[in-house]
Amino acid sequence: MRDLRIVFMGTPDFAVTSLKKLVENNFNIVGVVTAPDKKAGRGRKINESAIKKYAIENKLKLLQPQNLKSEVFISNLKALKANLQIVVAFRMLPKLVWEMPRYGTFNLHASLLPDYRGAAPIHWAIINGEKKTGVTTFFIDEKIDTGHIILQKEITIHKDEIVGELHDRLMNLGANLVTETVQKIKNNSVITQKQKQDSQKIAPKLFTENCKINWNNSIDNIYDHIRGLNPFPAAWTDMFNNNDVTSLKIYKIRKEVINHKEAIKKIITTKDNIKVAVNGGYIIIDELKISGKKKLDSKSLLNGYSFSTNAKMR
Secondary structure, eight states: OOOOOEEEEEOSHHHHHHHHHHHHTTOOEEEEEOOOOEEETTTTEEEOOHHHHHHHHTTOOEEOOSOTTOHHHHHHHHHTTOSEEEEESOOOOOHHHHTOSTTOEEEEESSSTTTTEESOHHHHHHHTTOSEEEEEEEEOOSSTTOSOEEEEEEEEOOTTOOHHHHHHHHHHHHHHHHHHHHHHHHTTOOOOBOOOSOOOOEEOOOOHHHHBOOTTSBHHHHHHHHHTTTTTTOEEEEEEETTEEEEEEEOSEEEEEOOOOSOTTBEEEOSSOEEEEEBTEEEEESEEEETTSOOEEHHHHHTTOOOOTTOEEO
């Protein structure tokens, strides 16, 4: 049985769950690497990563490099004498970092590789209407998310699940898989599997452009797109109303599959209901945020906001 000295690398809450699981299982965490502090918000307050907060609370050695190739960072990393590195929701590592430990560096990825390589696998699985997804641990190599697979676990995506809900389920599933992977490495019982390289399903970074709703799509595609971005970063659209164009984000929705003769993109309202005519039915909006206003449920918005008869999405 191997005596492991582990360096853990991560930044957001998704990574904290894995680190916490390792600590609770008494694995030897000799160091934690996370992103530098950033100024955020109107007050430009210092924002510390979720991993940093956990590391400080649990008195773990912490490194926050600006540059992963800097001599100072490399020297500090070597001084930890780690023989295993674990990466969960962190930056791409330079080769001199990931090849440093004797037992390698492995990554947790929130998809069933080789499908959905890239920055936003949880979002794109829902956006593309997938029925299943999962988590994968693999040894890092020169390319992004292409290394030899160690372990995988699969789960079903629920019919109306939003990305926030799936994120949390995969976060917990992934933490268990990380722990199981470390135990196998400790026992020297890992059997890896080479990835197939031909998957057409990718998970590119989310930008303003690919979060915009295309109202000319089918009702199912629009529905999947919006729930695949709820609550973060949120699908958005422009709206023409009362001779003005306003931007808004859409969160909770339902779909009504029905034949109709309304113009596509037309907004139809009642006393407590907002819906948009699309191909194959209506998208019913239950929660939204108009630019400059608070996020509200539709009924509350309609109490103080009026839609013209020619209101439509753009």
